Amino acid sequence: MRRLISSGSPFETAYGYSRAVVDGGYVFVAGTTGYDYTTMQMPGDVTTQTRNIWQTLKNTLQEAGSDLSGIVRATYYVCDKRDLADVLAVCGEVLRDIRPAATILVVAGLLKPEMRVEIEVTARLSTAAS
Secondary structure, eight states, rough: OOOOOOOOOOOHHHHHSSEEEEEETEEEEEEEEEBBTTBBBBBSSSHHHHHOOOHHHHHEEEHTHHHHHHHHEEEESSSGGGGGGHHHHHHHHHTTOOOOEEEEEEOSSSSSSHHHHHEEEEEEEOTTOO
């Protein structure tokens, strides 16, 4: 059964996407950027952006019936090669024991210039949720 997870953003309906989709025992989480959703601000530094992303992903996965340990694939989009070490250091902290299949891409830009990193993941649902 297909289930949509919403962040409540009006852009989801306007642009035709969901924060995540649960389907077939997996949760597919859309590309997530580093907003601090308590302040609705984008931090300037890429390390804080990356930490914020992982918090948003954690919350989304929990709502879907999964958690970080269920991640099987991760894709990282970084706008500046000089940010790679900082982004990957945080990803290593979060995923060191999980070790999903992963791809990192250096891209020309993201939706807004203050966005320096974006991460999308696919995770298995927990056995209790599936």
